[in-house]
Amino acid sequence: MKKLIKVALVVVCMVSMSSFANAQKIGYINTNDLIPNMPEYKTVTTQVDAYKKTFVDVLQNLSNELQTKGADYQKNQATMTDAQKTAKQAELNDLNTRANNYQNDAQQKVAQKGEELMKPLLDKAKAAITEVAKEKGYTYVVDSSTTTFIVAPPADDLLPAVKAKLGIAATSTAVGK
Structure with missing residues (x-):
């Protein structure tokens, strides 16, 4: 009787371990290879670039103004009074501070806009x-663009199947590569 219970217990353990191993199927995908190949990617990057350009133009104008006023100050400082020099230096410092603040604000807004446009x-x-993971029975899918794998069998790479699901040609390569 004890032998029968032990055998039954061993069988139950083997079956549960076998089903656990089968239930934990892990796949991977490199989203850095997927996202740039999606048709919408070019539209999003074009929109972000256009948005960024509006800030670049203003920054260029601020930079030109700073250079012009700085050159004017250098040229005329010998003939200026101390009060004029102090006022001109304060004006240049203020313009420089405004340009730096504008640049920082612009970078934040462009990053925010990029995230907003990339979300869909x-x-x-x-x-x-x-x-694809559900269709193929994967419990976990890891993004290999942010993880380094020592061993990863090509059969578990979901990139080709996801590209097919999105209607992306299998031979497409990332934009800019």
Whole structure:
């Protein structure tokens, strides 16, 4: 009787370990290879670049003004009174501070706009990855663009299947590569 219980217990353990191993299927995908190949990516980057250009133009104007006023100060400082020099230096410092603040603000706004415009694209990619993982029985999918793998079998790379799900040609390469 004890032998039968031990055998049954061993069988139950083996079955549960086998089903656990089968249930924990792990795949990977490199989203840095996926996202730039999505058709919407070019539109998003074009919109972000256009938005960035509005700030670059203003920054260029501020830079030109700073250079012009700085050159004028250098040229005329020998003939200026101390009060005029102090006022001109304060004006140049103020203009420089405004330019730096504007640049920092612009960088934050461009990053924010980029995130806002990329969100639907990232959501679409994530949905496709989730669908493919579910179809193929993967419990976990790791982004290999942010993780270094020592060993990763090509059979578990979901990139080709996700590209197919999104209608991206298998031979597409990332924009800019």
